Amino acid sequence: MDKILILDFGSQVAQLIARRVREAHVYCELHPFDMSLADIKAFNPSGIILSGGPNSVYESDYQADTGLLELGVPVLGICYGMQWMAHVMGGEVTPGNQREFGYAEVAIEPNRLTDGLSDDSHMLEVWMSHGDKVAKLPQGFDVVGHTPSCPIAIMQNPTKNFYGVQFHPEVTHTIKGRELLNRFVLDICAVKPSWTMPNYIDEAIAKIREQVGTDDVILGLSGGVDSSVAAALIHRAIGDQLTCVFVDHGLLRLNEGKMVMDMFARNLGVKVIHVDASVDFMGKLAGETDPEKKRKIIGAEFVEVFQRESGKLTNAKWLAQGTIYPDVIESAGGKKNKAHAIKSHHNVGGLPEDMHLQLLEPLRDLFKDEVRELGVALGLPREMVYRHPFPGPGLGVRILGEVKAEYADLLRRADDIFIQELRNFKDEQGVSWYDKTSQAFAVFLPVKSVGVMGDGRTYDYVVALRAVITNDFMTAHWAHLPYDLLGTVSNRIINEVRGINRVVYDVSGKPPATIEWE
Ligand SMILES: Nc1ncnc2c1ncn2[C@@H]1O[C@H](COP(=O)(O)OP(=O)(O)OP(=O)(O)O)[C@@H](O)[C@H]1O
Ligand SMILES: O=c1[nH]c(=O)c2[nH+]cn([C@@H]3O[C@H](COP(=O)(O)O)[C@@H](O)[C@H]3O)c2[nH]1
Ligand SMILES: NC(=O)CC[C@H](N)C(=O)O
Ligand SMILES: [Mg+2]
Secondary structure, rough: OOOEEEEOOOOHHHHHHHHHHHHOOOEEEEOOOOHHHHHHHHHHHEEEEEEEOOOOOOOOOOOOOOOHHOOOOOOOEHHHHHHHHHHHHEEEEEEEEEEEEEEEEEEEEEOOOOOOOOOOOOEEOOOOOOOEEEEOOOOEEEEEEEOOOEEEEEEEEEEOOOOEEOOOOOOOOOHHHHHHHHHHHHHOOOOOOOOOOHHHHEEEEHHHHHHOOEEEEEEEEEOOOHHHHHHHHHHEEEEEEEEEEEEEEEOOOOOHHHHHHHHHHOOOOOOOEEEHHHHHHHHHOOOOOHHHHHHHHOOOOHHHHHHHHHOOOOOOOEEEEOOOOOHHHHOOOOOOOOOOOOOOOOOOOOOOOOOOOOOEEOOOOOHHHHHHHHHHOOOOOOHHHOOOOOOOHHHHOOOOOOOOOOHHHHHHHHHHHHHHHHHHHOOOOOOEHHHHOOOEEEEEEEEEEEEOOOOOEEEEEEEEEEEEEEOOOHHHHOOOOHHHHHHHHHHHHHHHHHOEEEEEEEEEEEEOOOOOOO
16 A cells, blocks of 8 residues: 655644545554654655654754655655755755744745646745745755745755645645645655545454454443444454443443443444443542542553453453544654643553553554544444544543532533533534534533522532534634523523533633643
């Protein structure tokens, strides 16, 4: 299979480059800039894209192996990537006298990378984010794009098929950015767009069979998108060697347990064991108020249950999980500027070292939308594949502070009302607000406020509603829900859930907030 290698110099948006390439139906992987030449050769890319990055090429140790320029494959450098090419190939990069951040218009001359992308104005509307610039071209290059403040905005060496752009084609603010990346990948690298999920199924199945052999596999099934698709895929590969374990930690949504069990019985025909571990989880969580500690307790308890259940099978050697590519990228090793640990997702990094099961993660290379596409290709029903994600720690991270059964009961009912009304309310096109939002839920705030109901004073808890719109869950906008929807939800919660007398709506984006409250 033809594939593209993306080397990440620490860009905030490197993942977007990978998204764009995948959207062109071309397989690609994102690796740290210091990937060894041997590994690059083993990867055997049809083209290489060098990302942007926060450093300056002339003073940083963020240097890739220059051997990648001798492989005879096309290279596209973006921002820092372009500057790095210029720097190591004999050109010159200097600090600009001012940072250029935001919208810019690049005047272009004929060249293979951008021909046909502009109208008669010969302008491209792009997004810039840099301080340094290429001041002198390396030998063999010419300038084919410039702005008033950036004389070398696009450089090319058509003989070697090397291109550099100072702007960021991967962000949507660069109007023809997608087309430019497609041009590089499909045209200049001449890769066939054959990366589609139906094509991928057979390959994935063969790989699972080879890995697992005749062993048994236990899979943590949450009823969420990722683990459901993983279950369907693994089941197709190894049939009855797969046993799914659905853990009820006492922090599931209303009727979730029954719904998940029914859904799987109806749609998949896989073995699912329903483990009620709520007493264990709730017991361990008692008295704990710190969000990170709560997450760690829940993560450890999950593994505890998986290990216990695997002991009941004769030949279980594997723990399968629905880990997907963003999980892997976010916890990537090799990056020198280790990203801050914002929160410990329970399934990545939260696993104990002494686990005797090996990990089987067939979705590790896929983005969420690809996972969904794969689910559809495997015949899973829409309502399963397009569910909102639900975090493994469940209501445990939506009850702020100490988790109590009493709080969980109130929250479950409030959350259920919110979700019901999101499904009821439709826009002019008939699309429900559940489908218009990417994730929505209620949060329990353990603070009391005064209210008045039926002429009586109340002194009860607060529930916050959260609804976000996002593609990748890395950044998100709060959803502009209609007031009448919010009004209906608020009325119903306060009337129907005794113990809650106030409902508020969360209008924070991510960043600066995160999607979950803990
Ligand atoms: N209640 C649960 N019982 C068993 N395994 C679980 C449970 N909750 C989470 N897991 C495991 O943890 C993994 C990560 O959870 P995560 O929420 O990221 O994915 P998901 O639930 O499969 O999909 P989604 O992102 O759509 O919710 C799951 O793929 C699953 O293997
Ligand atoms: O399986 C999970 N285990 C976790 O520990 C976890 N924490 C957050 N999430 C989900 O991740 C997405 C981003 O959430 P945050 O903005 O809150 O980090 C959102 O979709 C969250 O619901 C989790 N999923
Ligand atoms: N976004 C980037 O790649 C920036 C590259 C380099 N740090 C500059 O400021 O010019
Ligand atoms: Mg989930």
